[in-house]
Amino acid sequence: MSAGRSGLAERLRRLRGPNNEGVLALILLVLIVGMSIANPVFFTLPTAFSIMRSAIVPLIFALGVLLVIISGGIDVSFAAIAVFAAYTTVRVYGSGAIDLGLIGAFAMALVIGGMLGAINGFLIARFRLPTLIVTLGTQGIFKGVLLTYVGSRYIADLPSAMSWVSTTNLIEVTTDTGRAYLHVMVVPAIVLTLVLAWVLRRTMFGRSIYAIGGDAEAARRAGIRVVRTQVWLYVIVGMMAAIGGMIYMIMGRSASPQELVGGELDIIAAVVLGGASIFGGRGSVLGTVLGVFLVQVINNSLILAGVPSAWQRAAVGVLLLVGVGIQAVTARGSGRAALVHDAQEVTV
């Protein structure tokens, strides 16, 4: 009997996941079921597709932020990198100087994003500066350089190499509640998610990021090249931000250099909600995906429930506090408090 119970407890613990992914999935499920009962419109394909569509860009940003948070840092410059890379690409293509098709456009954005990320990585790894402060500084620089030297004009129509994707849907279904479209840009988002999950779990690079986030000094003594890994990490995060920026502009069918910047903290909130530890060393792709979807579903539910959209921010704030509050209280109970307390010294 007791063996059976402990077996059950073990199974439950495994279901809960290392970063409370199970709990998150359960909340998401309860929310979806609850909303579907309360409002039948919610449980339809158009709603599901529109939630997926709205989650694409936040998800890509969140995955980049996840990488940085696992490594023990915080990045507030990714939105500036995203808009810099994407807007510059649109400008160059629009001027007719280069036209290498859609692939070329993405490649160009990736190079720009990677270079900007390298600046972050160099400053953080070489000088050991606090990540929040460095990315705060580079955010201002990137945004300023973009608006001063690249352009500050709103571009209403994208170059033809990119605009044809804007209206391309992967799936089009006609249901009795209306037509449902799934934008083709979910494909890169899904591919990126899967690749990142594989990198974090199965590659030396991925494990090094966890090790550095857990304890940089221990990672160095274990033979991990901390500086090199960190620089590459920020290059990759810059590239991911660039992809997010490109998809954002393609789906929005316009390019504005003033957008995206300012919403960084919302993305960080979603990642933390997904169970990533702000102290580094903990976090998972699955948790982040769930965190992003939870925020999107709640936003969507609030609209359907007739709550003014003004309350969305507050709702996400409450959700974040409840999420981390539970984490903090349980951590204290299970004796990890000392660990958390010591780790507080190295935050920010």
Add this chain to the structure above:
Amino acid sequence: MNAVQEKNPLKRVNAEVDSRWTGLVERLHVDRSARRMLLLVVVAFAIFAALKPSVFLSGINLQNIAISSPEIGVIAIAMMLAMLTGGIDLSLVSIANLSAITMSTMFTAIAANNPDQAEQLFPLIVLVGLVVGLLGGAVNGLLVSRLGITPILATLGTMQIYNGIAVAWTGGKTLYGSPAALTSIGQSTVGGVPTLFVLFVVVAVLVGIIVKRTPLGLKVTLQGANPTAARYSGINSRAVLMSTYLLTGTLGGIAGVLFLARNPTASADYGASYVLLVIVIAVLGGTNPNGGFATVFGVVLATLTLQIVSSGFTALRLSAFQYSIAQGVILIAVMVIDQVQWRRRPRARRAAAVSS
């Protein structure tokens, strides 16, 4: 310093070299960061005064610097206090806006029935604004000290909540209306200096006294320097953190009063760029974001530096975007120079160990 007054740009470079040298000499002193900031203020002022004296040195421009600094400066001082304990307070601007919105709504509501009474109740209205700040800080304090949520996450959450309440309350619109007495304070001067700036200095001095001269200040500093040691020294961490966030919240409320005194309007998204700007100011002013070290004087000077650079850029007809570049470059340059100097110190054995 004489070199800076001349208009030759080469002399400017010279002045910078000079300042580096002085900076190196001053490494020996304890209050290095405050001295460096003093130098930075003088250099920044001298550069813009030399490049565009007609606009930059005009009374209106100097007045503008003095009027725009206080609200940012008070929030930056609050940020400094949170950082002193090793935390951070992202909710400050939202608290300030909420406080300004409360005051404006209250005034408009009373004035709708009786305009004279609304003017007479001016002190009460300001008091309510401060209480809103205090309550906002109390929520942060409870989350951080009782529940043990990391400050950056706790205040990220409350920032969203306070801002959400403000947006829902105002419907995203700008509210008009504030006691005439408050507006006239905002426009008055004391011996040529705007009253708002005098208030800023008073707040700074008070916080400075709290940090340097009271048991609470000592406890806050120790808590930030080494939480474990502080705990074993019998310091009640919870009480210290609670007091800190009560204080930062109240300072947020004061900033709300300053918002309303400067402009008789209140909105949910006023000063949205301040959140990150005040972190820049606090760090520039010599605050250690990991806790344990900060000077109010340094933060005041950092506020002035950024306002001088901002208005100097305007005087030179440079855009706000170029100012944003300058802000980022200044922040990173100061951090890098700090780090390089810290590593050169022979005492810092840890640096040698880590830097391989």
